Amino acid sequence: MIQVDEKGFYGKFGGAYIPEMLYPNVEELRENWEALVASPSYQEEFQQLLRDFVGRPTPLYFAARLSETFGAKIYLKREDLCHTGAHKVNNTVGQIILAKKLGKKRIIAETGAGQHGVATATVCALMGMDCTIYMGELDIKRQRPNVERMRILGAKVVPAVSGSKTLKDATNEAMRAWIADPVGTHYIIGSVVGPHPYPEMVARFQSVISEEIKWQLKAKEGRENPDLVIACVGGGSNAAGAFYHYYNEPAVRLIAAEAAGLGIHSGKSAATSVLGTPGILHGSKTLVMQTEDGQVIEPHSISAGLDYPGIGPVHAHLHAVGRAEFVGVEDEDAMKAGILLSRTEGIIPAIETAHAIHALNQITFNPNDLIVINLSGRGDKDLETYIQWGNY
Amino acid sequence: MNRIDYLFQTKKERVLSIYVTAGFPNLEDTLPVMEAIQAAGADIIELGIPYSDPIADGPTIQESNTQALENGMSIKTLFSQLLGFRAKIHVPVILMGYLNPIMQFGVVEFCKKCKQVGIDGLILPDLPMSQYLEEYKALFEEYGLFISFLISPQTSEKRIREVDEHSSGFIYMVSSHAITGAKSAISKEQEVYFERVAGMNLNHPRLIGFGISDAATFQLASRYSQGAIIGSALIKHIAYSLDLNKDIHAFIKGVLTPE
Numbered sequence: 001m002i003q004v005d006e007k008g009f010y011g012k013f014g015g016a017y018i019p020e021m022l023y024p025n026v027e028e029l030r031e032n033w034e035a036l037v038a039s040p041s042y043q044e045e046f047q048q049l050l051r052d053f054v055g056r057p058t059p060l061y062f063a064a065r066l067s068e069t070f071g072a073k074i075y076l077k078r079e080d081l082c083h084t085g086a087h088k089v090n091n092t093v094g095q096i097i098l099a100k101k102l103g104k105k106r107i108i109a110e111t112g113a114g115q116h117g118v119a120t121a122t123v124c125a126l127m128g129m130d131c132t133i134y135m136g137e138l139d140i141k142r143q144r145p146n147v148e149r150m151r152i153l154g155a156k157v158v159p160a161v162s163g164s165k166t167l168k169d170a171t172n173e174a175m176r177a178w179i180a181d182p183v184g185t186h187y188i189i190g191s192v193v194g195p196h197p198y199p200e201m202v203a204r205f206q207s208v209i210s211e212e213i214k215w216q217l218k219a220k221e222g223r224e225n226p227d228l229v230i231a232c233v234g235g236g237s238n239a240a241g242a243f244y245h246y247y248n249e250p251a252v253r254l255i256a257a258e259a260a261g262l263g264i265h266s267g268k269s270a271a272t273s274v275l276g277t278p279g280i281l282h283g284s285k286t287l288v289m290q291t292e293d294g295q296v297i298e299p300h301s302i303s304a305g306l307d308y309p310g311i312g313p314v315h316a317h318l319h320a321v322g323r324a325e326f327v328g329v330e331d332e333d334a335m336k337a338g339i340l341l342s343r344t345e346g347i348i349p350a351i352e353t354a355h356a357i358h359a360l361n362q363i364t365f366n367p368n369d370l371i372v373i374n375l376s377g378r379g380d381k382d383l384e385t386y387i388q389w390g391n392y
Numbered sequence: 393m394n395r396i397d398y399l400f401q402t403k404k405e406r407v408l409s410i411y412v413t414a415g416f417p418n419l420e421d422t423l424p425v426m427e428a429i430q431a432a433g434a435d436i437i438e439l440g441i442p443y444s445d446p447i448a449d450g451p452t453i454q455e456s457n458t459q460a461l462e463n464g465m466s467i468k469t470l471f472s473q474l475l476g477f478r479a480k481i482h483v484p485v486i487l488m489g490y491l492n493p494i495m496q497f498g499v500v501e502f503c504k505k506c507k508q509v510g511i512d513g514l515i516l517p518d519l520p521m522s523q524y525l526e527e528y529k530a531l532f533e534e535y536g537l538f539i540s541f542l543i544s545p546q547t548s549e550k551r552i553r554e555v556d557e558h559s560s561g562f563i564y565m566v567s568s569h570a571i572t573g574a575k576s577a578i579s580k581e582q583e584v585y586f587e588r589v590a591g592m593n594l595n596h597p598r599l600i601g602f603g604i605s606d607a608a609t610f611q612l613a614s615r616y617s618q619g620a621i622i623g624s625a626l627i628k629h630i631a632y633s634l635d636l637n638k639d640i641h642a643f644i645k646g647v648l649t650p651e
């Protein structure tokens with residue numbers, strides 16, 4: 001049974017390894033989130049926003065030409081059609097209603113590529129809440145259009161100048177900012193990472209993905225369960241959402257596509273399931289890319305959204321118990337898969353998502369298999385990377 | 393008797409604990425810096441184990457961590473530096489570190505080494521008390537290691553009592569909603585919190601840390617507790633020091649001289 005326990009552990013992974021200064025904040029969330037989310041007034045607002053603002057349900061689209069190419073029946077779950085262009089907004093909508101109900105006035109968030117930052121700035125604008133986004137100084141330079149999107153939406157973008165000046169440091173800065181204003185601020189974490197209850201809470205907000213897949217597939221194919229579900233894993237939120245209602249359906253194979261960068265053992269990779277060892281990162285025990293001395297290593301991936309030195313504790317557990325199969329997809333292959341999807345289906349995917357597409361080449365399946373790929377985001381934000389790669 | 397208990401039995405006020413990152417400013421400075429801190433009159437030395445992602449610390453301490461890591465500091469190196477340090481250092485020495493590097497080193501091995509070289513206590517900011525009670529309490533006790541838990545202005549009275557029950561030596565009282573970092577003054581709101589906790593009749597002495605930087609803030613903190621902890625201010629003071637001994641003396645004398 002894949003399930004979080006009382007203390008926030010999935011098997012050996014999870015928990016809340018946080019400084020005491022964060023304890024009251026995290027405790028407040030832990031004690032309240034489930035009851036609040038279950039309340040009718042919450043659900044009414046949440047469902048209405050998912051429908052009218054995000055654009056849910058997103059289509060489950062039969063990809064005929066892609067199916068032909070790979071010799072299987074492939075459906076794409078179109079999270080790329082969500083408002084702001086990725087699944088990230090499912091979580092930010094969920095959390096901002098929670099923050100409002102908890103009486104918070106100010107929102108903070110970390111962002112790597114800027115997708116979660118944009119999704120957060122968007123819901124803050126929607127709710128008229130003050131918004132500060134922490135972003136690595138290097139990422140601010142690399143992701144200029146998203147920085148400006150956040151600013152247009154009224155958010156303040158604060159550079160994280162410590163450490164390696166990327167996503168992990170932005171997360172550190174956001175945690176510090178939360179310590180500095182524990183009463184008025186809510187921290188919207190962008191993936192299934194961080195201290196308990198974040199991993200389970202974010203997964204729950206993203207679980208709408210597999211909830212919809214189930215009834216959509218039933219309508220189209222007469223069955224709720226596909227043979228395989230494939231998703232890319234950075235922190236693991238879109239994967240957790242796509243896997244959620246299949247965790248305990250052993251006949252459904254769960255495939256997690258990680259970023260192998262320039263090659264898993266090239267020293268330029270973010271394939272945490274292979275390179276990571278148990279450790280603590282951003283408040284939970286999980287697989288972490290680290291040195292022998294326990295210092296966190298800066299990963300590499302061509303896609304900023306997969307460029308994280310850990311994975312959510314639920315994925316560390318899925319890996320440990322063999323419930324999910326992890327495949328490492330290299331930069332070059334992901335780019336090629338992005339072009340392939342563009343040419344066969346007329347969909348330019350986010351480069352994160354392109355990793356999931358390429359996983360089709362790295363696993364075995366039967367010709368009659370029914371496969372659902374979670375199309376986590378669209379490629380607009382990645383045009384510059386596509387252009388620089390240039391091989392199309 | 394643990395040196396920390398002995399200290400608080402013999403000294404009830406104006407206890408000064410100085411935090412410094414191990415292997416900073418240079419790798420081999422660990423011991424000379426400790427000697428200078430003791431000679432200048434500090435009562436406790438808190439040695440920081442450098443970490444790449446110290447989330448409870450501000451920019452000054454994080455930079456010193458980064459510097460120490462670049463210098464090549466690791467737990468292994470630290471213990472080799474500390475071997476035999478008790479020949480020179482008699483004040484209590486506490487290791488402050490994040491859990492991850494210690495887990496990778498091996499918690500049992502870490503405790504053994506601590507005892508072997510003569511460490512008195514630990515401060516592990518990201519080890520939750522519940523996890524400590526479940527996994528580590530017996531182990532730390534076996535090796536005679538005290539542990540100080542933190543409280544902050546947001547900590548409930550019930551939780552403060554739990555911290556008091558499970559801490560050994562002293563309680564680390566975080567002065568404000570903040571990460572470490574030298575701030576200039578202490579606000580009225582902070583004083584109210586200091587007074588509230590002082591009135592709780594806790595079993596353990598309290599040291600106030602975060603934002604204590606000079607004689608004035610040390611004196612104020614000492615009015616509401618047994619003393620204070622200074623880190624960032626000293627680190628700033630010695631970051632580019634050409635004469636560590638002299639600069640550390642000047643800094644600590646400055647803090648200890650009433651205004």
Ligand SMILES: Cc1ncc(COP(=O)(O)O)c(C=O)c1O
Nearest residue numbers: 234235236237238305352376377
């Ligand atoms: C489109 C897209 N897919 C995937 C990810 C990776 O995040 P996660 O693993 O949490 O889904 C991101 C992160 O920015 C993203 O923008």
